[in-house]
Amino acid sequence: MVNCQEALVLNRSHRSLPWYRWLRWGDYFLYILIVLVALALFSRGPMLLGPSGGGQSADITVDGVVVKTIPAEQLVQAGSFELDANGFHYTVEYESGRIRISHADCPDQVCVQTGWVSRLGQVSACVPGHLILSVNGSPEGGEGASTEPEVDVIIR
């Protein structure tokens, strides 16, 4: 815990300065660290999931179970469908390799705000409905693909 008297003296010297002059070296370090972590997660995150291979497919998961898979060849075309999960109603749209939840009647609307997802490993999630929309490597894409083959059979 900071010595309060000392902090008061330091803070008084702040008054005549513009806000960016209050910054200390540790602050700059934190700014850089946060930017680096964000960029690393954004750029390297999908690579942790394995090679993307050929096309990308999309999976809808409810309560941890894949309920629908849109195969790569279908994902590049335009289409939409509706589904219900845990009492909420969702409309999913896809076109040219990207997919989104366009309408949902869940309370927080985070999944709708997420918008289009198209990169490998990207997800659009609804916490109240326990629903996850994820972009995965297609089964033909190689060993990194996480789509279960038997699920594909059900859809086809």
Add this chain to the structure above:
Amino acid sequence: MSATDKTRRLTTNAILLSLALILAIVERWIPLELIVPVPGIKLGLANIVSLFALVRLRWTDALAILVMRCLIIGTFTGLTAFLFSITGGLLALGIMGLLVRWEGKVFSLIGISLAGAAAHNLGQISVAVLLLGEWRLLVTYLPPLLLTSLFTGTLTGVAAIPLITRFPLRGTYAAKR
């Protein structure tokens, strides 16, 4: 701690709690996600109160104010929103409580508030990861939230400094330590 100090502590914390509640409510009026379309974005105004309590009072006071604020707001927003705010809030408070030791030497309050904002986002997304069992949520949701936390964290830090500077130390029980 004398009886007067105990009363002072109680009233100070009660006032800060009501201030935190007001800020949390005002924050919900601002449709920030319409201006910056990042899912889960929050201004984090109530963090000003946590920061104040950490610097001017004790960490136990900051903790009590935080938990009470999350519980009271949580009764209106529901369980999921409560889990998001309490986990994010506790992680933010932990990080800020750690960094506040070096306030004025290594970090300014802006940096401490920034770290708190980033920690809040990490806690928030971690809850979603645990609830849904999908760690890839981190990849999609954390980077944009971290980048916006640079602005929201700086904003709350800049807002907190005049408040903390103007608040007199003499007369508060914390000054007698």
